[in-house]
Amino acid sequence: MSTVRVRFAPSPTGYLHVGGARTALFNWLFARHHKGVFVLRIEDTDLARSTEQATQVILDALEYLGLDWDEGPNKDGDYGPYYQSQRLDIYKEYANKLMDLGRAYECYCTPEELDERRKEQIKAGFPTRYDQKCSELTDEEKAAFRAEGRVPTVRFKAEGDGETIVPDLIRGNVRFENTQVDDFVIFKSDGMPTYNFAVVVDDALMKITHVIRGEDHLSNTPKQIQIYQALGFDVPIFAHIPMILGSDKSLLSKRHGATSVMQFSEEGYMATAMVNYLSLLGWGYDDSQTIFSVPELIEKFSLERVSKNPAVFDLQKLEWMNGIYIRDLSLEEFYDIAVPFWQKAGFYPEEPNTEEKEYALRILAEIQNRIKFLVDVIDFAKYFFTDDYEYNEQVVESILDKPGIEDILEYIYDALESVPEFTEEHIKPLFKEGLEKFDVKMGGLIQPIRVALTGSNISPGIYDVLELLGKERVLDRIKRTLILMKERG
RNA sequence: GCCCCCAUCGUCUAGCGGCCUAGGACACCGCCCUUUCACGGCGAAGGCACCGGUUCAAAUCCGGUUGGGGGUACCA
Numbered sequence A: 001m002s003t004v005r006v007r008f009a010p011s012p013t014g015y016l017h018v019g020g021a022r023t024a025l026f027n028w029l030f031a032r033h034h035k036g037v038f039v040l041r042i043e044d045t046d047l048a049r050s051t052e053q054a055t056q057v058i059l060d061a062l063e064y065l066g067l068d069w070d071e072g073p074n075k076d077g078d079y080g081p082y083y084q085s086q087r088l089d090i091y092k093e094y095a096n097k098l099m100d101l102g103r104a105y106e107c108y109c110t111p112e113e114l115d116e117r118r119k120e121q122i123k124a125g126f127p128t129r130y131d132q133k134c135s136e137l138t139d140e141e142k143a144a145f146r147a148e149g150r151v152p153t154v155r156f157k158a159e160g161d162g163e164t165i166v167p168d169l170i171r172g173n174v175r176f177e178n179t180q181v182d183d184f185v186i187f188k189s190d191g192m193p194t195y196n197f198a199v200v201v202d203d204a205l206m207k208i209t210h211v212i213r214g215e216d217h218l219s220n221t222p223k224q225i226q227i228y229q230a231l232g233f234d235v236p237i238f239a240h241i242p243m244i245l246g247s248d249k250s251l252l253s254k255r256h257g258a259t260s261v262m263q264f265s266e267e268g269y270m271a272t273a274m275v276n277y278l279s280l281l282g283w284g285y286d287d288s289q290t291i292f293s294v295p296e297l298i299e300k301f302s303l304e305r306v307s308k309n310p311a312v313f314d315l316q317k318l319e320w321m322n323g324i325y326i327r328d329l330s331l332e333e334f335y336d337i338a339v340p341f342w343q344k345a346g347f348y349p350e351e352p353n354t355e356e357k358e359y360a361l362r363i364l365a366e367i368q369n370r371i372k373f374l375v376d377v378i379d380f381a382k383y384f385f386t387d388d389y390e391y392n393e394q395v396v397e398s399i400l401d402k403p404g405i406e407d408i409l410e411y412i413y414d415a416l417e418s419v420p421e422f423t424e425e426h427i428k429p430l431f432k433e434g435l436e437k438f439d440v441k442m443g444g445l446i447q448p449i450r451v452a453l454t455g456s457n458i459s460p461g462i463y464d465v466l467e468l469l470g471k472e473r474v475l476d477r478i479k480r481t482l483i484l485m486k487e488r489g
Numbered sequence B: 001g002c003c004c005c006c007a008u009c010g011u012c013u014a015g016c017g018g019c020c021u022a023g024g025a026c027a028c029c030g031c032c033c034u035u036u037c038a039c040g041g042c043g044a045a046g047g048c049a050c051c052g053g054u055u056c057a058a059a060u061c062c063g064g065u066u067g068g069g070g071g072u073a074c075c076a
Helices: A018-033 A052-065 A088-100 A111-124 A139-147 A195-205 A215-231 A261-266 A271-279 A294-300 A315-328 A331-345 A354-367 A376-385 A393-400 A405-418 A424-438 A442-454 A462-469 A471-488
Strands: A005-008 A037-040 A104-107 A153-156 A163-168 A172-177 A185-187 A210-214 A237-241
Touching: A005 A018, A005 A210, A018 A037, A018 A052, A018 A210, A018 A237, A018 A271, A018 A294, A052 A261, A052 A271, A088 A104, A088 A153, A088 A185, A088 A195, A088 A215, A153 A215, A163 A215, A163 A237, A172 A215, A185 A195, A195 A215, A210 A215, A215 A237, A261 A271, A271 A294, A271 A315, A331 A354, A331 A376, A354 A376, A354 A462, A393 A442, A405 A424, A405 A442, A405 A471, A424 A442, A424 A462, A442 A462, A442 A471, A462 A471
Parallel strands: A005 A037, A210 A237
Antiparallel strands: A104 A153, A153 A185, A163 A172
16 A cells, blocks of 8 residues: 555644644644654635744644654655645646636626525525526626626536545545535635635645544535546545534633643643643543553554544643643653743753752652642742742731741741751651640641741642751741741731 | 534543443542642442334444534635
């Protein structure tokens, strides 16, 4: 069998959203699994909405996910160019060919006229289709329309009767009555081809063997198949993958919160988690496995196991998975990820020395299974690096603003000041004494210290915090907290 | 309006006629661990949309109903 060639063909009208990313992923996995070729093609024929900037954003997102393409932007291949806007001559050539074959004709109807006739069809209960008003125009009639200032579109002359069958790897043979397929526009009056035409010419010329795309394209596929056939192209194998929905089961959109892949990146999701989660949206391997490495996905992915029904995007599961991947990081890997966040936040040196790195690694070991998102490395580590951290007001109120807390802190201060070695081994006995002295439970003693040292009621184990911070900073912070409490009254 | 697709716990899914008193994961609830927050461990609850067929036997096959999604553009 010949080499598998698949493509991802986004239109650069915004960011790369979750649905597009999943489509790209499935194509990429399929290509890598079959040692085939993954083509990236930019469908920028919508002049009004496409931007160069959006193209770059999409490339960035694919890069973040690790989905590299073999042919496409910045990666020349034998079937370029890979921007549709640079392939106009090609589309014109094939449109002309269709006209020569009698399978396409100029249409001078205006959008307004078409709209009106369409409404009448709906009212009468007929399928909405072009009435072929312009299909037999004489040269004189065309000239007359042009004299009126009308600019024609080009329409494909669709099959009159019979049916068109879409062979789909996921859904089987899907049949469409040809009466449902009308003479649709293949060239707009602005000189650009329409999607349904350009996609066929490109997929055919780029020798795409498998078209893997969202189910929203299924209904348009008979149109495309008719063009393949009219032009004598081989029809590729189709695989329409299920849609991704929001929690209310409507199509996933901005209404449902973050849907941009890069936004997830900024919020601290790991690309590996993202890829793993996305792979499970409409695909599953067996009844027990949910965590897959990328090589594993490549090995195990198959279109046969893609499900037919739409999948709801479950943020909670993604979050859980992100945690799995964060905890799976080696300390060195975790360090490499955390440092840029810390540097950006301004409390970690640009060129840390060995000692500083050792210290950082100890902190990371403590926070690794506590954070949910990568950005959390900032808040969870900040007080280990700087005295300039916030006291959480609510926490201060509920823990420090209570009678007797000052006495406890003063006792702890004295106790810690006298401790010979600042380690859990030596500190613990002193705390035990405090328990009896103040008749409190461990929490009653430790929580006030925690707040004094971190500004928060959430932190690693208190002995770890004490050892990490060291005697001097611990005493300073307790003293500082006592002053703060006096000010508050 | 017309056409197409889909239908197993709240969510993602396993199941491709008997192994199913339907399995796993997330979420939820309870318990354990515990100085907080997490991590971790254990356990509970929760589903084959409905109605007809076919069959000795149906979550699995067929038809219908209902529900959801998509398409129907000079968007892609």
